[in-house]
Amino acid sequence: MTYNWQQHDWPDFRYDLSPVEDALLTLAEKTGRTSGLLRGLKEETQIQAMVDVMVEEAIKTSEIEGEYLSRKEVMSSIRKNLGLGQPIEQVKDKRAEGAAALMIDVRNSYRDALSKEKLCEWHQLIMTGSRGIKSGQWRSHKEPMQVISGSVGKPKVHFEAPPSSRVPKEMTRFIAWFNETAPGSQQEIKRPVVRAAVAHIYFESIHPFEDGNGRIGRALSEKALSQGIGQPVLLSLSRTIEANRKQYYEALQAGQQSNDLTAWVTWFVNMAVEAQKHAEEQIEFTLKKTKFFDRFTDKLNERQLKVMSRILEEGPKGFKAGLNTKKYIGITDTSKATATRDLQDLVEKRALVPFGGGRSTRYEANLEG
Secondary structure, eight states: OOOGGGSTTTTOOBOOOGGGHHHHHHHHHHHHHHHHHHHTSOHHHHHHHHHHHHHHHHHHHHHHTTOOOOHHHHHHHHHHHHTOOSOOOOOOOHHHHHHHHHHHHHHHTTTSOOOHHHHHHHHHHHTTTOOSOOTTSOOOOSSOOEEEEEOSSSEEEEEEOOOGGGHHHHHHHHHHHHHHTSTTSTTOOSOHHHHHHHHHHHHHHHOOSSSOHHHHHHHHHHHHHHHHHTSOOOOOHHHHHHHTHHHHHHHHHHHTTOSBOHHHHHHHHHHHHHHHHHHHHHHHHHHHHHHHHHHHTTTSOHHHHHHHHHHHHTOTTOSTTOBOHHHHHHHHTOOHHHHHHHHHHHHHTTSEEEESOGGGOEEEEOOOO
């Protein structure tokens, strides 16, 4: 098998957008609607929506690579770096700090031209807390850089990247391409999502670092989208990719076998539409969450507020199996009798809605007012 970088037309990518004309229109409409929803929120709610999206992106982009971070620690790191001034949980996981710092830097530097220094800085951030990886520098080992699966005895090679000796030249060309296709440039790619799709597979095909290429590739897609709309994009590509991880790797692998990227761009655009739909839902949830605490902050005790905050940190559905007495006790470190009274009070005040029954009773937040 010959890979894209081994073919005579590398990296002269081509693609046909006719299969995604409707999806591109839908994406433009939803992006506009999301921006309108965000502008209609109070400033503090806008900030909370931004934080929620960055937290989700940091967690999901790591999960795609099999790395699981604490939501609470990622959120604490992001809020601390943004100087939001609220009480912060102690962050013990350096990986959470690095992931949070990457999200903030991608957002803050989206206007800037891409450079080797910026990519190496991002790599250092995501490798925070990792051992045995040369962070902040291109790979230099002589062994082939392969994406493999399967057992040790029977590995399956999905892709082999260019040898390390070619990486500096390939990355110089990639960085030039990224900057030359930016808005207002001579070779501008008019559709931001198409540029984001091409940037992702182009970068992933070079695979310039020992580890962390997927996370940086997704950050580059976010940078391309943000540059295209002229403001930091408010959506989590990684959340949608993680939910469709198998299809993502299949589409990426197929795309790396040719420099005709029609199938890859089609998959990526449709994935971006789903991500934008979720962003709209996330903003609506953030607004509901804000209204919830406006209604109940003065009516609940400290334990109850702690529990409700913890539930709503998990997103629109709260805990997967719902809140129960045991979880309430675990969060508040209180007695079973107190937890039972608190839960009953939350139900009576319509802050919680019970479901199930008897010992299997669970609760979920009532966000409908």
